[in-house]
Amino acid sequence: MEIILDGNNIKTVEDFHREIKNVLDFPDHYGNNLDALWDCLTSWIEAPLVLIWKDFEKSKSCLGEFADKAISVLKDAEKNVEGFKIKWNNESNAYSTEERDQFAKLLVLHVRDAAIKSCDLRLHSSNMNSPSVKRWRDKISSINNQEVVEMIIADCVDETIFWFLKAIDETVFNISFNSAEGESLSFSDFEYGEIAGDYIGEWRFKFSQERSYNDFEDL
Incomplete structure (x- = not known):
C-alpha cells in the first residue's frame, strides 16, 4: 500500500x-x-x-x-x-539508477580524472614553463617522496567534489542534469542527502580511471 x-x-x-x-x-x-x-x-x-x-x-x-x-x-x-x-x-519524477550512474560517470571522468591528470602533468612535467608549473616545481623540488604529493592531489580533488555535492544536497545550489535521453532532471529529485556520500563511498571507485584511496576498506 x-x-x-x-x-x-x-x-x-x-x-x-x-x-x-x-x-x-x-x-x-x-x-x-x-x-x-x-x-x-x-x-x-x-x-x-x-x-x-x-x-x-x-x-x-x-x-x-x-x-x-x-x-x-x-x-x-x-x-x-x-x-x-x-x-x-x-x-x-526522480532519477533512475541508470540516470544516477550517467551523472556519476560524467562527473568522475570529466571532472575528477581530468583534474588529477592536470595536476599530475604539472607535478611530473620537466619541459612545461607555465607560471603554475614553475611555482609547483620550485616547491616540490624540496620533497623527496612524490607519491605523497600524488596522494594529496587525489584527496584534494575528492574533497572539493564532495563539498560541492554536499552543497547541492543541502540545496545551496539548484542545479539540473541533462540525461542521455535528453531529459532535464533537477538534483532535488535525488533522494535526500545522497549524492555527496555516493561520490565518496561508491562513484569514484566504480568509474574513475585514476587513483583512489579508501580509508575504510579494512574496517
Missing part, C-alpha cells in the same frame, strides 16, 4: 506531526515528537507500506533542522521495519 505525505501541507513542526499522524492513522495519544514517531513507526503501522513524501523539498526548507532529525527517524525505521519503505518527492 502507498500512502502520500503531502509536503505542501507541512510548513511547521506541528504540521508535520499532524499530517503524518493522519496519513498513517497513528493513535489519538500520539505524542507529537520524534520519540513518539519512532514508537508508532516500529509498533503501530501495518507493513508492507510505502510512505511517499510528496514535494519533500518544499517542506524540508520550512522545517529547517527538524527535517534532518525527522528524516533520520524515518530512515532508521525503514531499516528496522520489514516491509516499510520511504520514497522522496514521489519518485515517479
Whole structure:
C-alpha cells in the first residue's frame, strides 16, 4: 500500500506531526515528537507500506533542522521495519539508477580524472614553463617522496567534489542534469542527502580511471 505525505501541507513542526499522524492513522495519544514517531513507526503501522513524501523539498526548507532529525527517524525505521519503505518527492519524477550512474560517470571522468591528470602533468612535467608549473616545481623540488604529493592531489580533488555535492544536497545550489535521453532532471529529485556520500563511498571507485584511496576498506 502507498500512502502520500503531502509536503505542501507541512510548513511547521506541528504540521508535520499532524499530517503524518493522519496519513498513517497513528493513535489519538500520539505524542507529537520524534520519540513518539519512532514508537508508532516500529509498533503501530501495518507493513508492507510505502510512505511517499510528496514535494519533500518544499517542506524540508520550512522545517529547517527538524527535517534532518525527522528524516533520520524515518530512515532508521525503514531499516528496522520489514516491509516499510520511504520514497522522496514521489519518485515517479526522480532519477533512475541508470540516470544516477550517467551523472556519476560524467562527473568522475570529466571532472575528477581530468583534474588529477592536470595536476599530475604539472607535478611530473620537466619541459612545461607555465607560471603554475614553475611555482609547483620550485616547491616540490624540496620533497623527496612524490607519491605523497600524488596522494594529496587525489584527496584534494575528492574533497572539493564532495563539498560541492554536499552543497547541492543541502540545496545551496539548484542545479539540473541533462540525461542521455535528453531529459532535464533537477538534483532535488535525488533522494535526500545522497549524492555527496555516493561520490565518496561508491562513484569514484566504480568509474574513475585514476587513483583512489579508501580509508575504510579494512574496517
